[in-house]
Amino acid sequence: MNKQDILDNIKLLSGTDVKKCMKCGKCSGRCPAYKEMDVKPHQFVNYLAEGKLDKLMESKAFWYCLSCMACVERCPRGVAPQGVIEAVRSTFVRMQDNNGVKAEDIPPIVDETVPQQLLVSAYRKYNK
Ligand code: SF4
Ligand code: SF4
Structure with missing residues (x-):
């Protein structure tokens, strides 16, 4: 897959429309994992909207997302940062050799x- 195909696939997997983001940052303000994340929830949304695949894939932050959905509940524009983060994490995992991590x-x-x-459950899941 080329870069654009990967970006299009992440958008599809995320199930959300990142173009609706108004960059208010409220999702990041609500995130309990904010301090640990090198890329913040609102930045995941913005990087995907701007096609910055390298920034998304180099991030370690998707390992820290708790999938608590607080960012989704907080967004006034109906965007789902958690969906973007999960889509990036899945894409990273799938791009490893033998579909594992x-x-x-x-x-x-x-x-x-x-x-x-x-952790053990996640390791097993990502090594199938
Ligand atoms: S789902 Fe992830 S990014 Fe969203 S608020 Fe929870 S920990 Fe933060
Ligand atoms: S809360 Fe919604 S609109 Fe605001 S930065 Fe986050 S994703 Fe964008």
């Missing part, structure tokens, strides 16, 4: 309070 690609400390069972 290497253990070394996962940050050593995701969050000290994250249950070990969750």
Whole structure:
């Protein structure tokens, strides 16, 4: 897939219209994982709208999203930043060899309070 195809696929997977974003930043203001994210929720939306695939794929932030949907609930424009983040994460995983993710690609400390069972389940899921 070329760059535009990957971007189009991320837009499709996200299930949201990033062009509706008015860059208010309210989604990031509500995000409980904000401090840990090198790319903030509103930036995921903006980077996708602007076609900045490298910025999206280089991010480590999609590992920190809790999928709590607070950003989705907060958005006054009906945009779903969580959908974008999940779409980028899925795309990253699918672009790994054998459709899996290497253990070394996962940050050593995701969050000290994250249950070990969750990490093991995610590792199994992403290595199918
Ligand atoms: S779904 Fe992810 S990006 Fe959105 S508020 Fe929750 S942790 Fe933050
Ligand atoms: S809350 Fe909605 S409109 Fe505001 S920056 Fe986030 S995605 Fe864009």
